[in-house]
Amino acid sequence: MADLQYIPGVGPRRATLLRQELHISTMEELLTYFPYRYVDRSHIFRIDEIDGAMPYILLQGRFSNFQEVGKGTRGHRITAWFSDETGTIECVWFKGLKYVANISTEKQYIIFGKPQPFNGRLNITHPDLESIKSGEETEDYEGLMPMYNTTEAMKRAGMTTKAMAKIIASALETHKAPFAETLPAYLLESLHLMDRNHAIREMHRPTEPERLRRAQYRFKFEELLYLQLYLVRNFKFRQQSLQGFPFPTIGRFFNDYYHLCLKFELTGAQKRVLREIRADVGSGRQMNRLLQGDVGSGKTLVALLTMLMAVDNGFQACLMAPTEILATQHYDNLHDDLKRVGVSCALLTGSTRKKDRELIAEGLEDGTLKVLIGTHALIEPTVKFWNLGMVIIDEQHRFGVKQRSMLWAKNSRPPHVLVMTATPIPRTLAMTVYGDLDVSVIDELPPGRKPVETIHRYDNQREGLVRGMLSQLREGRQVYIVYPLIEENEKMAYRNVEQGFLDTQRAFPDYHVVMVHGKMKAKDKEQAMQRFVKGEARIMVATTVIEVGVNVPNASVMVIESAERFGLSQLHQLRGRVGRGADQSYCILVTKPNLAEETRKRIEIMCHTTDGFEIAEADMQMRGPGDIDGTQQSGLVLDLKVANIARDGQILQNSRDIAKQIIDKDPMLEAGDNGILRRRMDILFSHSVDWGRIS
Ligand code: ADP
Ligand code: MG
Secondary structure, three states: OOHHHHHHOOOHHHHHHHHHOOOOHHHHHHOOOOOOOEOOOOOOEEEEHHHHHHHHEEEEEEEEEEEEOOOOOOOOOEEEEEEEOOOOEEEEEOOOHHHHHHOOOOHHHHHHHHEEEOOOOEEEOOOOOEEEEEOOOOHOOOEEEEEEOOOHHHHHOOOHHHHHHHHHHHHHOOOOOOOOOOOOOHHHOOOOOOOOHHHHHHOOOOOOOHHHHHHHHHHHHHHHHHHHHHHHHHHHHHHHOOOOOOOOOOOOOHHHHHHHHHOOOOHHHHHHHHHHHHHHHHHHHEEEEEEEEOOOOOHHHHHHHHHHHHHOOOOEEEEEOOOOHHHHHHHHHHHHHHHHHHEEEEOOEEEEEEEHHHHHHHHHOOOOOOOEEEOHHHHHOOOOOOOOEEEEEEEEHHHHHHHHHHHHOOOOOEEEEEEEOOOOOOHHHHHHHHHOOOEEEEOOOOOOOOOOOEEEOOOOOHHHEEEHHHHHHHHEEEEEEEEOOOOOOOOHHHHHHHHHHHHHHOOOOOOOEEEEOOOOOOHHHHHHHHHHHHHOOOOOEHHHHHHHOOOOEEEEEEEEHHHHHHHHHHHEEEEOOOOOOOOOOOEEEEEEEOOOHHHHHHHHHHHHOHHHHHHHHHHHHHHHHHHHOOOOOOOOOOOOOOOOOOHHEEEEEEEEHHHHHHHHOOOOOHHHHHHHHHHHHHHHHHOOHHHHHHO
8 A cells, every 4th residue: 555645544734734733655665654652651640749859650630720821932931731630730832833822621631751859849841741531431541551752743634643543543554564684684583682563563663662763773773783784894994995094103203393392291191092093093094083182181282182193294284172261272382382392373364464474384385384284275275285194173163064175176185184172072973973083082181180170159149259269360360251152142151251351350350351252243253362371361251251271370270150051062162161280270150049940950960070982971861862962964864754862872892783784794794694784785875975075
């Protein structure tokens, strides 16, 4: 049966909705549209039993007192009371307000949701709900009930989760033929996986929890396996076919720098990463490596030594940073040292003068200029190198994939690429997002660093805050005060910073305060920044423009205002601006008093750890992998349907190991049963760009 409209309970209108809303137009697509959750319908709670620690629960009762609040503002929502014989709990909707208008105060409902504390009370946001007709018994709700996602438009047409369950149930009855297998028999056997035919039926109509778990495992594994096969195959392809410039020698420049200019012993992690890079560039293939290392872990030095490897082998190198401030800072840090070993170096940014530009262009084209440091300006097609061999990109997540690929075109063979990021990505996520790149990690800070002490303060406890800052200022230290950038209300954001600037000047009359925000002219911003870098200004009030890279080791206090508005990784980045010297540093998270549970958790994590990987992991657990910084531009869209990278790390690891074994033995997927894999990959990835070719 080809057409979904003939399934009992569907019809032409619903068939159209399925196609438009969920891209489901075949039986196969319908029956692999799996529930996002199962509800144990065997227990309905009483409202007076509820506490804030409960997971998702079922309640049965009636709605009353619908109210629309905050119309025209960001907090626009509808609230209602939900009551049974034992009590009342508030329900809240921020989205789907039209749909809420159809809820009847006459009918009984079963609702499903997670009670959460808000402003000192419990409420449930966006409960799933089902009306119960009078006389309808609750036998429908026994056992594991599948829940299907449906859209707003579908709900309006009566296609609720329950309607979907009915449609799929009747489709399963109509479709008697077994579903074709999509994994080779040898995998099913060796991994004891449930076959696809039984697994599909089990997903929709679970017979028992253990069998459902096996069915879910099978689909999660399958989904991750195909993704990993794709990544591993691209990775292999790149390794075998992309020729790079070989750098056979470690020469004079590297050695001179190492012996004359290094002020300290490299950390074990820095040495390991340099060995990994050395192996890459010596291999004759093109390096395409991601370097992850927390703020302050010493990535710049790795970058410098890597560029010297290129120069030692007769090539030019460039280092690209996302902002002018950062590029300038890199240049200031590096050019003295480079000069000492006799390597020429220049800075190229948007504000480089025409005359200097011409000099740089000349040096680049005749090869006398060896190292170029700069911003996006480096990518411009007008920037031509004599022999570019190494590209280093700092703070990767600010650059798009496309921009990076433009650097490849700057030589006859693609130069080696090292992408550095201070936004650690959880290991499982890296395996997927960067599954076709080599990844190095600096997981060790230079010795003698004291972890930043992080303290949470409410914004009505200002005296203590001012006292703390004063004591650090008196010791000669410097202070950052950061305000959030409020996207939906920029004006207010700048008013906040400007007010903060005035307040700070008033509170610290003996100290020079500067202000930096995105709306300032580049010149003024630069000047304020320089004042702070030189130590003339002791306090800097800023928006998040300082987030990335700025290095002022004398700064010991980072005050983050309205910290509840920042995400975990941003808080972590900001905190990384202090604690760069040997003395104790502090990060003060200032928030309003009443925090939502999620926010409180974020603040707690920040106070509890300074480990960027731990924070990234927590971030992913809380927000899901799609929202983690660095994934959006990675090129690989994370639209997994069954598996969840945050929770299924172990299955991901298994699938990656097995994908490697398969591709190692049979790279073209030709042998025996592997034809199934090859044909399925052609279908699944027919629209994908070959990301393996782009760093
Ligand atoms: P990031 O990884 O954030 O770019 P940086 O490269 O800016 O870190 O390094 C932070 C600071 O640590 C710099 O002042 C740098 O000179 C110093 N540093 C780097 N490596 C070492 C080391 N092995 N021992 C001591 N200090 C180091
Ligand atoms: Mg850096």
